[in-house]
Amino acid sequence: MAHFTKATSIKDWLNQRLAIEKVEKVMMSEYWIPKNINFLWAMGMVLVITFALLLVSGIFLLMYYQPNVNTAFDSVNYTIMREVDFGWLWRHVHGVAASVVFLIIYIHMFTGIYYGSYKKGREMIWISGMLLFVAFSAEAFSGYMLPWGQMSYWAGMVITNLFAGGSLHADGLVEWIRGDYVPAQAFLTRFFMLHVLLIPVAIMGLIGLHFGALRIPHVNNQDGEDIDFDVEADKYLKGDKAGSKVIRFANDFMAKDMMVVAFYLVFFFYLVFYHYGFAMDAVNFDPADGLKTPAHIYPEWYFLWSYEILRPFSTDIGLMAFAFAQVIFIMLPFLDRSPNTVPASRRGLFKYWFWAMLVDMIVLTAMGKLPPEGIFSTIGLVAALTFIGLWILLPIITMMEKKA
Amino acid sequence: MKNKEPLILVVVIIFTLVTYYLVEPFAHSQMHKHVESEHFAYADLPAPTKTGDVARGQELVLGAAACTGCHGIEAAGMPAPMDAVTAAASYGVNPPDLSNAGLVYDAKFLTDLIKNPAHALMVEHKFDINKGQMHPMVPFYGAGGDMDQEVADMVAYLVSIAPKAEDLTPAMAFETACGRCHAVHYEKWTQIGSKPMFKKKQDELAFDTQVLDYQDSLKAYMGKLPPDLSMYIRSRGEHFISTFVENPQNYLAGTAMPRVGVTAESAEKVIEYLEDSGDTKRHERESIGVNVMLYMLIFVIFAILWKKQVWRDLH
Numbered sequence: 001m002a003h004f005t006k007a008t009s010i011k012d013w014l015n016q017r018l019a020i021e022k023v024e025k026v027m028m029s030e031y032w033i034p035k036n037i038n039f040l041w042a043m044g045m046v047l048v049i050t051f052a053l054l055l056v057s058g059i060f061l062l063m064y065y066q067p068n069v070n071t072a073f074d075s076v077n078y079t080i081m082r083e084v085d086f087g088w089l090w091r092h093v094h095g096v097a098a099s100v101v102f103l104i105i106y107i108h109m110f111t112g113i114y115y116g117s118y119k120k121g122r123e124m125i126w127i128s129g130m131l132l133f134v135a136f137s138a139e140a141f142s143g144y145m146l147p148w149g150q151m152s153y154w155a156g157m158v159i160t161n162l163f164a165g166g167s168l169h170a171d172g173l174v175e176w177i178r179g180d181y182v183p184a185q186a187f188l189t190r191f192f193m194l195h196v197l198l199i200p201v202a203i204m205g206l207i208g209l210h211f212g213a214l215r216i217p218h219v220n221n222q223d224g225e226d227i228d229f230d231v232e233a234d235k236y237l238k239g240d241k242a243g244s245k246v247i248r249f250a251n252d253f254m255a256k257d258m259m260v261v262a263f264y265l266v267f268f269f270y271l272v273f274y275h276y277g278f279a280m281d282a283v284n285f286d287p288a289d290g291l292k293t294p295a296h297i298y299p300e301w302y303f304l305w306s307y308e309i310l311r312p313f314s315t316d317i318g319l320m321a322f323a324f325a326q327v328i329f330i331m332l333p334f335l336d337r338s339p340n341t342v343p344a345s346r347r348g349l350f351k352y353w354f355w356a357m358l359v360d361m362i363v364l365t366a367m368g369k370l371p372p373e374g375i376f377s378t379i380g381l382v383a384a385l386t387f388i389g390l391w392i393l394l395p396i397i398t399m400m401e402k403k404a
Numbered sequence: 405m406k407n408k409e410p411l412i413l414v415v416v417i418i419f420t421l422v423t424y425y426l427v428e429p430f431a432h433s434q435m436h437k438h439v440e441s442e443h444f445a446y447a448d449l450p451a452p453t454k455t456g457d458v459a460r461g462q463e464l465v466l467g468a469a470a471c472t473g474c475h476g477i478e479a480a481g482m483p484a485p486m487d488a489v490t491a492a493a494s495y496g497v498n499p500p501d502l503s504n505a506g507l508v509y510d511a512k513f514l515t516d517l518i519k520n521p522a523h524a525l526m527v528e529h530k531f532d533i534n535k536g537q538m539h540p541m542v543p544f545y546g547a548g549g550d551m552d553q554e555v556a557d558m559v560a561y562l563v564s565i566a567p568k569a570e571d572l573t574p575a576m577a578f579e580t581a582c583g584r585c586h587a588v589h590y591e592k593w594t595q596i597g598s599k600p601m602f603k604k605k606q607d608e609l610a611f612d613t614q615v616l617d618y619q620d621s622l623k624a625y626m627g628k629l630p631p632d633l634s635m636y637i638r639s640r641g642e643h644f645i646s647t648f649v650e651n652p653q654n655y656l657a658g659t660a661m662p663r664v665g666v667t668a669e670s671a672e673k674v675i676e677y678l679e680d681s682g683d684t685k686r687h688e689r690e691s692i693g694v695n696v697m698l699y700m701l702i703f704v705i706f707a708i709l710w711k712k713q714v715w716r717d718l719h
Contacts, residue, residue: 038409081685088684092689107416222408241717251714256711259707259711262703262706273693273696274693277428278424280638282641285638287635358419362426366427370430370435
């Protein structure tokens with residue numbers, strides 16, 4: 001058993017029991033971050049803040065939401081939006097944050113791709129990040145079911161249908177997932193459970209893993225520089241703060257993070273109060289009606305690119321392409337065969353691959369929402385084939401890449 | 405090393421805005437038909453040529469034209485000849501009380517309506533006299549004199565008994581123009597009137613039964629039960645509702661919904677009623693929005709100052 005002495009202060013008392021000084025050093029003051037980073041490195045903190053907003057607003061909404069097919073729609077649109085003080089505010093915060101969180105996730109992802117932050121020991125950061133993306137997608141989808149509007153119902157119908165696997169006709173699996181032949185009470189209650197318990201718990205666990213995965217390889221930097229963290233930390237602690245290539249997580253890095261967060265929150269609350277329509281689809285303000293299919297069924301904007309990879313093909317090929325799109329990003333560290341951990345601008349053909357991928361995903365996103373007719377179908381098909389082609393090309397062009 | 409952050413920020417913003425433009429304004433412009441407002445001008449209807457005489461109009465409305473055979477006029481002390489449920493069983497829908505008609509409906513529209521209801525309401529595809537399909541409202545065939553003059557007199561009378569323009573409330577406009585077909589359960593409005601609070605469950609059930617009976621007649625008349633409009637301001641938006649009310653055929657050719665013939669002012673009141681139902685907290689949202697934005701701007705200033713202080717030694 002450890003040796004305890006009479007405490008001289010509350011801090012000392014806690015220190016003997018929880019080693020708070022050591023924890024503070026490990027987590028904050030001697031957690032070293034490279035100095036040569038830009039504001040894109042703050043996206044992690046922006047995501048943490050957005051997740052906190054989702055969690056807090058979600059807790060308030062949970063106090064009035066009723067997961068029942070007869071009352072769900074009115075509990076949201078009447079009780080929360082009209083009767084509960086500031087219920088409308090929590091709902092708009094929750095809805096807008098659910099949409100904006102994906103914008104930040106995509107920026108965070110493409111930052112990682114551009115700077116090669118998934119290579120040389122950072123593979124687990126990338127993999128845990130992609131698992132978080134999957135968990136957030138499931139969270140977004142399950143949450144979208146809850147207001148039980150027309151889009152909730154029909155998106156639930158379409159997405160669960162995917163599990164029939166086309167020609168496999170696994171209709172039993174679809175029924176098992178729905179708990180019924182069509183989305184109904186069992187469906188709503190289980191998605192409610194997933195949304196408020198199982199997936200949030202998984203997300204919190206994955207966030208822990210994602211942070212933990214950063215510790216050993218350290219955060220990447222914007223110049224692809226191989227920093228000796230021990231030497232640089234030593235330099236910093238000896239007082240050469242300006243000469244050292246590293247900074248403390250807190251308060252150095254945190255001060256910059258919070259500045260970016262502050263700008264972000266201005267943008268965020270502008271959307272919440274003045275421009276929330278993009279995040280709260282009009283169609284979902286009609287109550288669910290299994291006898292009335294909406295004229296256009298489309299997912300929220302952040303799923304559109306993968307939806308468009310599904311859509312231009314025949315059922316079976318479409319499903320295979322869709323499955324490919326879902327898993328391929330997680331494979332990135334192993335498909336990129338180049339040893340260079342430098343920004344894409346210094347990586348030969350990969351530079352073009354990066355921008356082509358980004359533009360292609362935006363084209364897919366746009367086509368995923370537009371009606372699949374005429375020129376839009378053709379553009380969608382070309383963009384979907386380009387997406388698959390780019391991933392096939394990736395190992396080849398990165399193998400050809402010269403050592404930077 | 406030069407600072408690349410402004411360039412990176414511009415790249416992030418451009419890609420974000422392009423994506424936003426494509427999935428929101430552009431995609432919606434491709435998915436939904438856009439109908440320009442006609443400003444409730446009813447340009448297809450002829451402008452009235454005669455000046456109406458109120459006293460003569462009163463005689464006609466209460467007498468020879470037989471309006472009160474079906475319509476109540478509370479303002480003139482004339483109760484409805486039948487209760488709403490019986491009236492709907494007879495005509496499909498309860499004929500409106502005419503007390504507010506002169507204010508809520510456009511005079512041009514009323515003039516045409518009295519002479520040829522199916523034409524003014526734009527439901528001739530449903531009520532074709534040649535096929536023996538009579539509109540439940542019987543056209544006015546004249547009382548022996550100049551028919552245009554007689555119609556003008558009746559319209560003048562209806563205008564004379566209607567409330568003053570400044571007394572038009574959102575509920576009045578909605579109930580007169582929309583409320584006999586559409587329920588708005590967030591405002592406790594049913595097709596047969598506001599649902600009161602009941603002390604006894606039996607009374608409530610009796611009321612609900614009446615509503616259901618009315619709705620059955622309405623369903624048979626319209627082909628389907630017209631939707632509850634509680635959340636329409638969010639699901640359809642102001643522009644759609646206003647242009648749809650102006651001319652439903654523009655969006656849904658062949659729909660059973662009639663052109664309602666409201667004035668531009670009444671349409672605004674109807675929109676206000678729907679906003680009170682489906683976007684109740686809009687004023688609070690705007691006022692709190694300003695305060696939150698100010699707070700966040702102050703936070704930005706402190707965040708910048710803190711960063712500058714911490715990073716002074718790091719450069």
